[in-house]
Amino acid sequence: MNKAKGIPTKERLLASGALLFSEKGFGSVSVREICKHAETSMNMIHHYFKSKEGLLEAILEQFSSSVFELPLRILDKPPRSKEDLLARLEMLFETTLDACVENRLLLLVILREQAKLSAVTLYIEKFAWFLSQGKEQGLVRKEMDTDMITGFLLDRIINQVQFAPWIEENYGASVQSQGHSQYKQQWCQANLDLFFNGILPSAQS
Amino acid sequence: MNKAKGIPTKERLLASGALLFSEKGFGSVSVREICKHAETSMNMIHHYFKSKEGLLEAILEQFSSSVFELPLRILDKPPRSKEDLLARLEMLFETTLDACVENRLLLLVILREQAKLSAVTLYIEKFAWFLSQGKEQGLVRKEMDTDMITGFLLDRIINQVQFAPWIEENYGASVQSQGHSQYKQQWCQANLDLFFNGILPSAQS
Numbered sequence: 001m002n003k004a005k006g007i008p009t010k011e012r013l014l015a016s017g018a019l020l021f022s023e024k025g026f027g028s029v030s031v032r033e034i035c036k037h038a039e040t041s042m043n044m045i046h047h048y049f050k051s052k053e054g055l056l057e058a059i060l061e062q063f064s065s066s067v068f069e070l071p072l073r074i075l076d077k078p079p080r081s082k083e084d085l086l087a088r089l090e091m092l093f094e095t096t097l098d099a100c101v102e103n104r105l106l107l108l109v110i111l112r113e114q115a116k117l118s119a120v121t122l123y124i125e126k127f128a129w130f131l132s133q134g135k136e137q138g139l140v141r142k143e144m145d146t147d148m149i150t151g152f153l154l155d156r157i158i159n160q161v162q163f164a165p166w167i168e169e170n171y172g173a174s175v176q177s178q179g180h181s182q183y184k185q186q187w188c189q190a191n192l193d194l195f196f197n198g199i200l201p202s203a204q205s
Numbered sequence: 206m207n208k209a210k211g212i213p214t215k216e217r218l219l220a221s222g223a224l225l226f227s228e229k230g231f232g233s234v235s236v237r238e239i240c241k242h243a244e245t246s247m248n249m250i251h252h253y254f255k256s257k258e259g260l261l262e263a264i265l266e267q268f269s270s271s272v273f274e275l276p277l278r279i280l281d282k283p284p285r286s287k288e289d290l291l292a293r294l295e296m297l298f299e300t301t302l303d304a305c306v307e308n309r310l311l312l313l314v315i316l317r318e319q320a321k322l323s324a325v326t327l328y329i330e331k332f333a334w335f336l337s338q339g340k341e342q343g344l345v346r347k348e349m350d351t352d353m354i355t356g357f358l359l360d361r362i363i364n365q366v367q368f369a370p371w372i373e374e375n376y377g378a379s380v381q382s383q384g385h386s387q388y389k390q391q392w393c394q395a396n397l398d399l400f401f402n403g404i405l406p407s408a409q410s
Contacts, residue, residue, distance in 0.1 A: 025317065028232025082405075112230070112317060116371055131404070140404045148395030149404075155360045166321055190353030198403035199336070199345045199354075200287075 010048045012038040014062065017055045022108035026056055056113070063106040064119040071096045075126040078133035085139045086196065092127075093153060093188055100161045101176045107161060124150050156191055215253045217243040219267065222260045227313035231261055261318070268311040269324040276301045280331040283338035290344045291401065297332075298358060298393055305366045306381045312366060329355050361396055 007015075016038040020029045031052050035042050049055040074092045079085035100107055110117060128150045134140035160167065164174040173183035212220075221243035225234045236257050240247050254260040279297045284290035305312055315322060333355045339345035365372065369379040378388035 025230035025232050027230050027234075114368075114371075121375065134404075138406065141402070141406050144398065144404050145391065145395035146404075148392050149399045151361065151364060152357075152396075152399065155364045156356065158364070159356060159360045163319075166319075170326065186350065187353050190350035191357075193349065194354045194357065194403065195399070196403045196405050197346070198399065198401045199339075199349050199351075200401050201343065201346050202407055 009038070009040050009044055012040060013045060013048060013055060014059060018059050018105040018109055021056065021059070022105045022112065025112055026052075026109075056109070059106060059109055060113075060115050060117065063103060063110060064117050067099045067103050067106070068096070068119050068123050071099060072123060072126055075130045079130065079137065079139055082139055085134055088130075089195070090188075090192055093157075093192055096123075096153060097157050097160070097175060097184070097188065100157050104161055104164070104176065107158065111158070111162060120154070123154065127153065152195060160187065214243070214245050214249055217245060218250060218253060218260060219264055223264050223310040223314055226261065226264070227310045227317065230317055231257075231314075261314070264311060264314055265318075265320050265322065268308060268315060269322050272304045272308050272311070273301070273324050273328050276304060277328060277331055280335045283335065284342065284344055287344055290339055293335075294400070295393075295397055298362075298397055301358060302362050302365070302380060302389070302393065305362050306369075309366055309369070309381065312363065316363070316367060325359070328359065332358065357400060365392065 013034065016034050017029075020034055020037060029052075031045050032042060034052070034055070035045060038044075045052065045055055049058055071092055074088050074095065079088060109115075128147055131140055131144075131146040131150065135142060135144065135146060140146065160175045164176045168174040168177065171183075175184045175187060177183055218239065221239050222234075225239055225242060234257075236250050237247060239257070239260070240249060243249075250257065250260055254263055276297055279293050279300065284293060314320075333352055336345055336349075336351040336355065340347060340349065340351060345351065365380045369381045373379040373382065376388075380389045380392060382388055
């Protein structure tokens with residue numbers, strides 16, 4: 001079907017590889033299967049990627065180079081005020097979620113193969129830096145051990161996207177539900193609220 | 206090696222299956238490989254589990270039936286006071302983390318195979334119930350959309366355990382580090398602090 005749309009062979013192989021690896025795991029998919037799915041001949045994987053391993057590397061490369069570009073730019077400068085901190089963390093949350101929803105297949109391949117990506121390390125480091133800058137300016141609580149909570153955002157988002165079909169089955173909607181983005185909005189707002197304010201009432205006991 | 210310790214064949218097959226499935230994925234592991242690793246003959250998988258699929262089911266079953274028993278008991282009754290709420294959520298966090306660290310291989314198999322476990326659904330439902338009870342009693346903020354944040358605890362813990370080797374490589378310690386549990390303590394405290402209080406200073410701006 002892809003072929004009919006005139007998508008180049010290399011792109012078709014990347015897309016078929018991502019789909020099949022995410023569904024069945026790298027080890028369970030044969031070169032023959034990928035080529036059949038991409039509607040091309042057996043020697044094309046060798047031609048473009050040398051091997052099945054080479055195809056996997058190229059798929060992971062796609063993720064690293066572009067997916068977190070926008071979210072990372074949001075973290076480039078330290079927060080200037082409370083409003084700036086809130087607005088940018090909200091944007092960070094939403095753009096990261098969108099990037100993960102859009103690249104769900106790549107994300108699933110990464111998780112399945114436990115790939116260690118420099119893009120993820122960079123994301124966490126920049127987020128830690130942003131929060132520590134907020135701390136210095138009194139915008140984030142002094143007692144907060146920011147280095148230990150930098151995974152919050154990615155953990156929450158990755159699992160929402162990874163388990164979206166299961167969440168949809170149980171709750172009727174998920175962050176990737178087409179058409180009605182209400183769940184996504186509500187989920188983002190609730191998790192930002194948790195991140196900013198915690199569950200306890202602010203009145204001192 | 207297992208054999209020398211006198212562990213029954215069935216147990217050895219469960220352990221070898223969990224190890225190999227977690228490392229290479231279900232599809233990439235052969236019955237022959239599992240039996241060789243468990244130091245038993247080829248027909249033993251058929252004898253105890255009918256098939257490789259049956260072995261996987263038995264492995265997942267192990268997780269469902271026992272792993273979350275202790276954490277779930279903590280959520281049995283509604284919170285009685287702020288101190289009770291704080292203490293029980295702290296216990297919940299720690300016992301869940303310990304259960305996941307202890308059963309890391311099973312957890313990895315579940316994540317790799319995207320298995321849908323009733324134990325996880327039950328855990329999330331009971332946690333949601335506990336928080337909504339806290340809300341009714343004014344112990345949890347009225348505005349908090351508790352249904353949307355019930356994944357917080359499991360998301361954070363599962364990813365800490367899943368990516369422990371990678372975290373250890375990057376930060377020198379992880380929640381499963383032997384001997385020095387300082388990282389684990391620090392990580393638990395920081396994430397409980399986030400869950401209770403959020404990152405913002407409590408003073409109104």
